Amino acid sequence: MQKITLEELVAYLKEQGFVFQGSEIYGGLANAWDYGPLGVELKRNIKNAWWKKFVQNNRYNVGLDAALLMNKEVWVASGHIGSFSDPLVDCKKCHSRFRADKLIEDYTHGEITGDGMSNEELTKYLLDHKIVCPTCGALDYTDIRQFNLMFKTHMGVIEEAKSEVYLRPETAQGIFVNFKNIQRTTRRKLPFGVGQIGKSFRNEITPGNFIFRTREFEQMELEFFCKPGTELEWFSYWRKYCMDFLKSIGVDGEKLRYRDHEQKELSFYSNATTDIEFEFPWGFGELWGIASRTNYDLNAHQTHSKENLEYLDPETNTKYLPYVVEPSVGVERMLLSILFSAYDEEKDETGKVTRTVLRLHPAIAPYKVAVLPLIKKNHSEKAYEIFDLLSEHFQAVYDETANVGKRYRRQDAIGTPYCICVDDNTINDGTVTVRDRDTMEQITLKVEEVIPYIDSKLKF
Numbered sequence: 344m345q346k347i348t349l350e351e352l353v354a355y356l357k358e359q360g361f362v363f364q365g366s367e368i369y370g371g372l373a374n375a376w377d378y379g380p381l382g383v384e385l386k387r388n389i390k391n392a393w394w395k396k397f398v399q400n401n402r403y404n405v406g407l408d409a410a411l412l413m414n415k416e417v418w419v420a421s422g423h424i425g426s427f428s429d430p431l432v433d434c435k436k437c438h439s440r441f442r443a444d445k446l447i448e449d450y451t452h453g454e455i456t457g458d459g460m461s462n463e464e465l466t467k468y469l470l471d472h473k474i475v476c477p478t479c480g481a482l483d484y485t486d487i488r489q490f491n492l493m494f495k496t497h498m499g500v501i502e503e504a505k506s507e508v509y510l511r512p513e514t515a516q517g518i519f520v521n522f523k524n525i526q527r528t529t530r531r532k533l534p535f536g537v538g539q540i541g542k543s544f545r546n547e548i549t550p551g552n553f554i555f556r557t558r559e560f561e562q563m564e565l566e567f568f569c570k571p572g573t574e575l576e577w578f579s580y581w582r583k584y585c586m587d588f589l590k591s592i593g594v595d596g597e598k599l600r601y602r603d604h605e606q607k608e609l610s611f612y613s614n615a616t617t618d619i620e621f622e623f624p625w626g627f628g629e630l631w632g633i634a635s636r637t638n639y640d641l642n643a644h645q646t647h648s649k650e651n652l653e654y655l656d657p658e659t660n661t662k663y664l665p666y667v668v669e670p671s672v673g674v675e676r677m678l679l680s681i682l683f684s685a686y687d688e689e690k691d692e693t694g695k696v697t698r699t700v701l702r703l704h705p706a707i708a709p710y711k712v713a714v715l716p717l718i719k720k721n722h723s724e725k726a727y728e729i730f731d732l733l734s735e736h737f738q739a740v741y742d743e744t745a746n747v748g749k750r751y752r753r754q755d756a757i758g759t760p761y762c763i764c765v766d767d768n769t770i771n772d773g774t775v776t777v778r779d780r781d782t783m784e785q786i787t788l789k790v791e792e793v794i795p796y797i798d799s800k801l802k803f
């Protein structure tokens with residue numbers, strides 16, 4: 344059952360300090376979001392969990408942090424410059440913006456799609472057929488320009504074609520262009536994978552649904568290189584690995600499903616693709632794309648760069664381009680699916696909400712532990728001492744305002760799995776009360792037992 348709507352969640356996250364509207368004091372910037380003190384911890388924990396599972400704890404994989412700005416030729420080879428664009432036109436009168444091919448398609452009820460027409464042909468068709476602006480009825484358009492989804496900027500001080508660079512629309516290409524460097528320096532044999540986390544930018548025409556589709560987002564991508572002929576086995580391996588990972592960090596399994604792409608839907612270079620979808624309040628949406636991409640990307644870079652990217656197979660002494668399986672997921676979509684899974688409200692028999700609780704996995708929760716002195720003037724010094732000790736090991740928070748019951752509720756609402764109450768016993772015999780967020784049960788531990796206790800709960 345849906346516990347919270349998207350609008351309620353957005354308000355909740357703002358109220359608690361997870362996510363704010365970007366540039367808010369200037370009226371905001373559409374679809375830009377800033378991650379507050381809790382959001383930044385949550386996001387970082389998600390990235391750390393992915394990195395641990397996909398890079399550090401996986402015997403096959405290594406990591407990479409490639410530059411965000413890359414040689415323009417990378418995007419020529421990958422096809423992004425050629426095929427990541429739509430023809431855009433503005434109405435000069437009312438300033439509405441349209442895709443020119445879409446105007447023609449709508450006018451002809453789908454008979455002519457405008458696909459493959461040059462800008463000049465599109466303009467001529469609009470004028471010859473008097474296809475007016477659907478908003479204001481004027482026939483007064485700007486010139487058509489190709490709208491590439493990549494953000495373009497200039498490197499250096501001169502704004503000329505030669506200095507053009509793009510903000511990357513995916514992190515994957517940084518991995519492909521480093522394939523040889525990584526294989527040589529790690530002396531890896533196939534199969535092996537390279538993982539990367541980083542920002543990507545797409546000038547999406549229809550961003551929305553909060554952080555689900557934005558123009559600036561972060562991806563966690565793995566390119567897994569394997570021997571041709573073994574790729575479908577590895578595809579199955581990663582398909583399951585990703586699903587298991589999502590469940591292990593607290594995404595509700597009931598809301599997850601695989602959507603295998605049908606043959607006619609597959610890109611021409613892919614022989615298998617699956618999306619792991621999550622049921623958001625507006626319906627199922629893509630969370631994670633897993634694609635078997637054959638040797639398409641390495642081949643494109645080998646052809647375009649004229650650098651030999653082949654792998655010498657020591658077993659067969661033959662050279663070939665490895666095949667690739669790519670699981671690619673957005674950090675923000677994972678965060679959103681975790682929040683929708685974790686949000687809970689406890690109600691009494693009259694239906695009144697008695698407690699709001701974010702049931703986040705302890706490894707993902709922004710704070711693992713809150714340290715609360717029972718009475719500020721008596722216990723704060725000891726509590727600070729304990730906070731200093733614990734914060735060496737975990738993300739911890741200290742709170743001495745309001746009564747302790749209120750402070751427990753506050754921590755429940757931001758997902759802190761453990762609260763430690765410091766009282767006279769702590770001063771007399773070195774024990775603290777540890778309260779569990781989900782069960783609200785309390786146990787007594789020696790201060791030095793708290794670290795191994797919490798540590799044991801962080802596994803996923």
Ligand code: GAP
Pocket residue numbers: 512513514515545547554555556557558559560562564629630631632671672673674675676
């Ligand atoms: N390298 C392959 C690739 O980038 P994609 O399906 O375009 O594939 C992969 O993107 C994942 O990145 C998506 O499944 C989604 O989680 C995330 N993603 C893509 N576009 C996004 C956007 N505009 N906003 C937020 N996340 C996005």
